[in-house]
Amino acid sequence: DSSSASKGESxxxxxxxxxSYADICAMRHPKEGAPTVAAMHSRIPVINAGDGGHN
Structure with missing residues (x-):
């Protein structure tokens, strides 16, 4: 797997x-709450496209 998560990146x-590259991010992540964490650290809008049990 070549994803940033598999390499240990938070x-x-x-x-x-x-x-720094995009104007918006639609995020689907297996860990519940990951899109919320992303939104707290982002300068762009983050759309929760599914996380953990919220698919």
Whole structure:
């Protein structure tokens, strides 16, 4: 797996990088609450496209 999560990068670090490239982020993540964490650390809007049991 080549995802940032599999390499040990935190959700906060990942969204900081993504927000430097994009104007908005739609995030689907297996860990419940990950999109909320991302939104707290992001300079762009984060849409929760599914997390944990909220799919």
């Amino acid at each position: 959700v906060a670090d990942t969204i900081r990088v993504i927000s």
